[in-house]
Amino acid sequence: MPTEPPSPHIPPHVARAAVRWLLELDGGSEGARRQWQAWLAADPLHARAWQRIAEVDGQLRSVSTPLALQTLAAPGLARRHAVRLAVLLTAGAGGLLAARQTDTWQQMAADHSTATGERRETVLADGTRLLLNTASAVDVRYTAAERLIVLRAGEILVRSAPDAARRPLRVRTAEGTVRAIGTRFTVRQHGAHTTVAVLEGVVELTPAQAPHAAQRLSAGEQGRFTATAASPPARLQDGTAAWADGMLVADGMPLPDFLAELGRHRPGVLRCAPDAAELRVSGTYPLANTDRVLAALTLSLPVQVRSRTRWWVVVERQESL
Numbered sequence: 001m002p003t004e005p006p007s008p009h010i011p012p013h014v015a016r017a018a019v020r021w022l023l024e025l026d027g028g029s030e031g032a033r034r035q036w037q038a039w040l041a042a043d044p045l046h047a048r049a050w051q052r053i054a055e056v057d058g059q060l061r062s063v064s065t066p067l068a069l070q071t072l073a074a075p076g077l078a079r080r081h082a083v084r085l086a087v088l089l090t091a092g093a094g095g096l097l098a099a100r101q102t103d104t105w106q107q108m109a110a111d112h113s114t115a116t117g118e119r120r121e122t123v124l125a126d127g128t129r130l131l132l133n134t135a136s137a138v139d140v141r142y143t144a145a146e147r148l149i150v151l152r153a154g155e156i157l158v159r160s161a162p163d164a165a166r167r168p169l170r171v172r173t174a175e176g177t178v179r180a181i182g183t184r185f186t187v188r189q190h191g192a193h194t195t196v197a198v199l200e201g202v203v204e205l206t207p208a209q210a211p212h213a214a215q216r217l218s219a220g221e222q223g224r225f226t227a228t229a230a231s232p233p234a235r236l237q238d239g240t241a242a243w244a245d246g247m248l249v250a251d252g253m254p255l256p257d258f259l260a261e262l263g264r265h266r267p268g269v270l271r272c273a274p275d276a277a278e279l280r281v282s283g284t285y286p287l288a289n290t291d292r293v294l295a296a297l298t299l300s301l302p303v304q305v306r307s308r309t310r311w312w313v314v315v316e317r318q319e320s321l
Helices: 012-027 030-042 044-056 065-072 079-091 093-099 103-109 255-263 290-300
Strands: 120-123 129-132 137-142 147-153 155-159 169-172 176-189 194-207 215-218 221-225 247-254 269-272 280-286 303-309 312-317
Touching: 012 030, 012 044, 030 044, 129 137, 147 155, 147 176, 155 169, 215 221, 247 255, 255 269, 255 280, 255 290, 280 290, 290 303, 290 312
Parallel strands: 147 169, 269 312
Antiparallel strands: 120 129, 129 155, 137 147, 155 176, 169 176, 176 194, 194 215, 194 221, 247 280, 303 312
């Protein structure tokens, strides 16, 4: 009796897209349903992701796939239920407990999130505007006493709105808090520190374990802090918030740093070979098509782009003729 071929792996970005569609369809919009159907038909992996949801959900195991899709698209699906299904797409039931500790789980469980290469704006209940950069996630916790935005991953641009109740607006990261004082600013969560850039107004940085080391930044300044210290204000670098307009600005940026920034906006691995590490990049590049940006580098620098797959790309010195 022939054995059935193994099921194809569901990439994390497909799982994230599937769970976003689950939540998008929760409102029952006919336009959203048509867009979902187009997404479903665009790639066999998309259909497989939905089929896998039906397979792992106990209530849907005995239901045929078309009916399962209808059921999953029905109103009333809870966010946490959708998150559990999305994790099971990639981790399997046995990996659910471990998956809860991963960045992917945290990102999908957040109130608002974006996938790699995506940017999205959200208007909060008080009128504050929140723009999420690529692969970012936030929770919004508004109470009678404060307005709190928890940055779980990535980067956000905040345009604060006045509050009738005079509640303070704060952004909390793994290292501490950023208090807004009528302002427009960006906050980015790095591996072990947070960076802040102030475009308008004033903000106050407070390390979680050293409140006495709080630091104020004014418009045109940027700073960074860890859980125990905050650096003095520095001049805001040109192009720091260019991502909000879908652009990446470089002025003599080392090629490894440039590729690291560009890599945030595309899935997979993007690396700089050691033989090209001393090269520098200048210019303004649109983030909508990262492949085109890589092609442009080969015209301005002595480099070539080698792709093992769509998901593994290395930029290296051009071979001499």
